[in-house]
Amino acid sequence: MNIRTTASLFAVALAASFAALTFASPPQGGNIPVAGQQPAPEFRDIEKWLNSQPLKLEELRGKVVLVDFWTYTCINCLNHLPYVKDWHAKYKDSGLVVVGVHTPEFAYEKSTKNVQDAIKKLGIQHAVAQDNNYATWKAFGNQYWPAVYLIDKQGRIVYSHFGEGRYGATEKKIQDLLAQPSPTGS
Numbered sequence: 001m002n003i004r005t006t007a008s009l010f011a012v013a014l015a016a017s018f019a020a021l022t023f024a025s026p027p028q029g030g031n032i033p034v035a036g037q038q039p040a041p042e043f044r045d046i047e048k049w050l051n052s053q054p055l056k057l058e059e060l061r062g063k064v065v066l067v068d069f070w071t072y073t074c075i076n077c078l079n080h081l082p083y084v085k086d087w088h089a090k091y092k093d094s095g096l097v098v099v100g101v102h103t104p105e106f107a108y109e110k111s112t113k114n115v116q117d118a119i120k121k122l123g124i125q126h127a128v129a130q131d132n133n134y135a136t137w138k139a140f141g142n143q144y145w146p147a148v149y150l151i152d153k154q155g156r157i158v159y160s161h162f163g164e165g166r167y168g169a170t171e172k173k174i175q176d177l178l179a180q181p182s183p184t185g186s
Helices: 003-023 075-094 112-122 135-139 167-179
Strands: 048-050 064-070 096-102 127-130 147-151 156-162
Touching (some): 048 112, 064 075, 075 096, 075 167
Parallel strands (some): 064 096
Antiparallel strands (some): 048 127, 064 147
Protein backbone atom coordinates (compact mmCIF):
# COMPACT_ATOMS: atom_id res chain seq x y z
CA MET A 1 0.00 0.00 0.00
CA ASN A 2 1.19 3.47 -0.70
CA ILE A 3 1.15 6.34 1.78
CA ARG A 4 -1.89 7.98 0.18
CA THR A 5 -3.97 4.77 0.47
CA THR A 6 -2.86 4.21 4.07
CA ALA A 7 -3.72 7.81 4.97
CA SER A 8 -7.14 7.49 3.30
CA LEU A 9 -7.92 4.27 5.18
CA PHE A 10 -6.81 5.87 8.43
CA ALA A 11 -9.04 8.90 7.78
CA VAL A 12 -12.05 6.67 7.04
CA ALA A 13 -11.44 4.61 10.20
CA LEU A 14 -11.05 7.77 12.27
CA ALA A 15 -14.26 9.25 10.84
CA ALA A 16 -16.16 6.01 11.50
CA SER A 17 -14.90 5.91 15.09
CA PHE A 18 -15.87 9.54 15.63
CA ALA A 19 -19.34 8.92 14.16
CA ALA A 20 -19.85 5.88 16.39
CA LEU A 21 -18.91 7.88 19.48
CA THR A 22 -20.92 10.92 18.45
CA PHE A 23 -24.13 9.11 17.59
CA ALA A 24 -24.03 6.36 20.17
CA SER A 25 -26.75 6.64 22.77
CA PRO A 26 -25.43 7.75 26.14
CA PRO A 27 -26.21 5.47 29.07
CA GLN A 28 -29.60 6.40 30.47
CA GLY A 29 -30.02 4.55 33.74
CA GLY A 30 -33.61 4.54 34.92
CA ASN A 31 -35.69 2.33 37.09
CA ILE A 32 -33.74 -0.61 38.39
CA PRO A 33 -35.87 -3.77 38.17
CA VAL A 34 -37.34 -4.95 41.47
CA ALA A 35 -35.22 -8.11 41.34
CA GLY A 36 -32.17 -5.91 40.91
CA GLN A 37 -32.83 -3.67 43.90
CA GLN A 38 -29.64 -3.74 45.86
CA PRO A 39 -28.56 -2.26 49.16
CA ALA A 40 -26.70 0.98 48.62
CA PRO A 41 -23.03 0.80 49.54
CA GLU A 42 -21.77 3.07 52.31
CA PHE A 43 -19.83 6.22 51.53
CA ARG A 44 -16.21 5.04 51.60
CA ASP A 45 -12.87 6.68 52.24
CA ILE A 46 -14.26 10.21 52.07
CA GLU A 47 -11.41 12.75 52.18
CA LYS A 48 -13.60 15.48 53.67
CA TRP A 49 -17.28 16.24 54.21
CA LEU A 50 -18.32 19.75 53.21
CA ASN A 51 -21.61 21.46 54.18
CA SER A 52 -22.29 18.53 56.52
CA GLN A 53 -21.04 16.31 59.26
CA PRO A 54 -20.01 12.86 57.99
CA LEU A 55 -23.06 10.92 56.80
CA LYS A 56 -23.67 7.18 56.83
CA LEU A 57 -26.37 5.64 54.68
CA GLU A 58 -27.24 3.22 57.46
CA GLU A 59 -28.15 6.21 59.65
CA LEU A 60 -30.30 7.69 56.86
CA ARG A 61 -32.78 4.78 56.77
CA GLY A 62 -36.29 6.19 56.65
CA LYS A 63 -35.11 9.00 54.36
CA VAL A 64 -34.83 9.12 50.59
CA VAL A 65 -31.24 9.76 49.53
CA LEU A 66 -30.12 11.25 46.23
CA VAL A 67 -26.46 10.56 45.53
CA ASP A 68 -25.08 12.81 42.79
CA PHE A 69 -21.61 12.02 41.40
CA TRP A 70 -20.13 15.22 40.01
CA THR A 71 -17.03 17.33 39.62
CA TYR A 72 -16.87 21.10 39.45
CA THR A 73 -15.24 21.40 36.01
CA CYS A 74 -17.60 19.01 34.20
CA ILE A 75 -19.91 21.06 31.96
CA ASN A 76 -22.59 18.36 32.06
CA CYS A 77 -22.42 18.40 35.86
CA LEU A 78 -22.77 22.19 35.89
CA ASN A 79 -25.80 21.99 33.57
CA HIS A 80 -27.33 19.30 35.81
CA LEU A 81 -26.55 21.04 39.12
CA PRO A 82 -29.48 23.52 39.17
CA TYR A 83 -31.91 20.59 39.21
CA VAL A 84 -30.06 18.88 42.08
CA LYS A 85 -30.02 22.14 44.06
CA ASP A 86 -33.72 22.65 43.35
CA TRP A 87 -34.62 19.13 44.53
CA HIS A 88 -32.64 19.72 47.71
CA ALA A 89 -34.45 23.02 48.37
CA LYS A 90 -37.90 21.60 47.53
CA TYR A 91 -37.76 18.26 49.32
CA LYS A 92 -35.24 18.50 52.17
CA ASP A 93 -38.03 19.16 54.66
CA SER A 94 -40.01 16.19 53.29
CA GLY A 95 -37.26 13.63 53.92
CA LEU A 96 -34.88 13.94 50.94
CA VAL A 97 -31.16 14.00 51.70
CA VAL A 98 -28.95 15.09 48.80
CA VAL A 99 -25.29 14.09 48.84
CA GLY A 100 -23.03 15.38 46.10
CA VAL A 101 -20.12 12.99 45.80
CA HIS A 102 -17.36 15.10 44.30
CA THR A 103 -15.11 12.67 42.44
CA PRO A 104 -12.30 14.49 40.62
CA GLU A 105 -11.40 13.92 37.01
CA PHE A 106 -8.21 16.02 37.17
CA ALA A 107 -5.53 16.32 39.88
CA TYR A 108 -6.30 19.96 40.72
CA GLU A 109 -9.91 18.97 41.49
CA LYS A 110 -8.60 17.02 44.51
CA SER A 111 -7.84 20.26 46.35
CA THR A 112 -10.32 20.75 49.19
CA LYS A 113 -9.94 24.54 48.85
CA ASN A 114 -10.84 24.36 45.15
CA VAL A 115 -13.91 22.25 45.95
CA GLN A 116 -14.91 24.64 48.75
CA ASP A 117 -14.50 27.62 46.42
CA ALA A 118 -16.65 25.88 43.79
CA ILE A 119 -19.34 25.05 46.37
CA LYS A 120 -19.45 28.68 47.43
CA LYS A 121 -19.44 30.04 43.86
CA LEU A 122 -22.13 27.58 42.74
CA GLY A 123 -24.32 28.16 45.82
CA ILE A 124 -24.44 24.50 46.84
CA GLN A 125 -26.24 23.99 50.15
CA HIS A 126 -26.44 20.18 50.27
CA ALA A 127 -23.81 17.83 51.69
CA VAL A 128 -20.72 17.21 49.58
CA ALA A 129 -18.45 14.22 50.10
CA GLN A 130 -14.96 14.58 48.65
CA ASP A 131 -14.20 11.20 47.06
CA ASN A 132 -10.61 11.80 45.93
CA ASN A 133 -9.66 8.11 45.92
CA TYR A 134 -12.77 6.99 43.98
CA ALA A 135 -13.71 4.60 46.79
CA THR A 136 -17.39 5.57 46.85
CA TRP A 137 -17.43 5.86 43.03
CA LYS A 138 -16.14 2.27 42.81
CA ALA A 139 -18.48 1.00 45.54
CA PHE A 140 -21.43 2.24 43.46
CA GLY A 141 -19.90 0.79 40.29
CA ASN A 142 -20.22 4.26 38.79
CA GLN A 143 -18.64 5.27 35.48
CA TYR A 144 -20.16 8.65 34.65
CA TRP A 145 -20.37 12.35 35.53
CA PRO A 146 -23.01 13.36 36.39
CA ALA A 147 -24.69 10.27 37.77
CA VAL A 148 -27.70 10.19 40.07
CA TYR A 149 -28.68 7.28 42.28
CA LEU A 150 -31.89 7.32 44.33
CA ILE A 151 -31.94 5.25 47.50
CA ASP A 152 -35.29 4.37 49.04
CA LYS A 153 -36.22 4.52 52.71
CA GLN A 154 -35.08 0.91 53.17
CA GLY A 155 -31.58 1.78 51.92
CA ARG A 156 -31.83 0.20 48.45
CA ILE A 157 -30.76 1.75 45.15
CA VAL A 158 -33.99 1.88 43.16
CA TYR A 159 -33.20 4.37 40.38
CA SER A 160 -30.25 5.72 38.48
CA HIS A 161 -29.63 8.17 35.68
CA PHE A 162 -26.40 9.02 33.92
CA GLY A 163 -25.68 12.30 32.18
CA GLU A 164 -28.00 15.23 31.66
CA GLY A 165 -31.75 15.01 31.12
CA ARG A 166 -34.69 13.02 32.45
CA TYR A 167 -35.20 15.68 35.11
CA GLY A 168 -38.98 15.26 35.14
CA ALA A 169 -38.71 11.47 35.49
CA THR A 170 -36.13 11.80 38.25
CA GLU A 171 -38.25 14.31 40.18
CA LYS A 172 -41.33 12.09 39.81
CA LYS A 173 -39.34 9.17 41.23
CA ILE A 174 -38.22 11.37 44.16
CA GLN A 175 -41.86 12.28 44.85
CA ASP A 176 -42.96 8.62 44.63
CA LEU A 177 -40.22 7.51 47.03
CA LEU A 178 -41.03 10.28 49.52
CA ALA A 179 -44.69 9.21 49.48
CA GLN A 180 -43.82 5.63 50.49
CA PRO A 181 -44.16 4.71 54.16
CA SER A 182 -41.00 4.59 56.24
CA PRO A 183 -39.83 1.15 57.34
CA THR A 184 -40.81 0.16 60.85
CA GLY A 185 -38.33 1.22 63.45
CA SER A 186 -37.12 4.28 61.52
